[in-house]
Amino acid sequence: MNDSFMSHQKLRRLTLTMMLVAVTVVISRIFLIPIPLTRGNINLCDAGIFLTALSLGPREGAAVGALTGFILDLLSGYAQYMFFSLAIHGIEGLVVGLLAAKFLGKAGQVLVLCIGTLVMVSGYFGSDSLLYGISMGLIGIPANLIQGMVGAIVAFFLNDKIGGLLRR
Template structure:
């Protein structure tokens, strides 16, 4: 393994760990709570691109479900947040469609997972609003962190 690959792997590991730690910050809402997990995913996707965004998104969501006691959601979260990070990492003219697909992929994946896990249509529909808020919150915080980092880097 070359020096470049080792550095890339280390950066992805640190960003995954930071995203997991951010997920422990909870903000209560009427429908549950919001976490900063998505902020770490969006920051990574904006800074490093689609593939690293998918890796950090999927792995951090997988690990946080394991740590918080939701093992039945681990693989669904891996897919949902992996797709979210991948689409959010699109750049240039594809940025806006990528962000829309990121939201749709995450919300849609959790909608389907609620149905597949047997929670029913009511629970699946009820989760949509919270997942949309989670995306808006994560996109806002992650976007501002990215812009601040770019300014500091100059």
């Protein structure tokens, strides 16, 4: 293949990845459930991260995760979480993308999405505990689990419909 074709493919992939960041930020801001106890919220961020990682792989999953997490915290006024979210959601997308290539089929997808959810939940347990103490870390676990599970369910069902379009 010539260099021009490869450059075009890389540019196309980068553009698609950045569009997925934008779409994930928008759906995460539209579908927002405030959690008064933790002063945080449940959103669909993980759905976009999971869908990207399942469809495009670990690099794109990590990019969408990291950038989306960072941008959402910036827009939501949670500056203290921006860099934590960049790392947590970036690792989440990376792990799901890497494991999705190894665990194929519907059962494999379910396993991979559960692992991705646990990565996110454990990451926020750590960051909440570091920022506010272990009790706040523990209090945040149920809301983070719900967010991760909702994201996993949405991504699981959308992957059949949208995943094929993204892989083209």
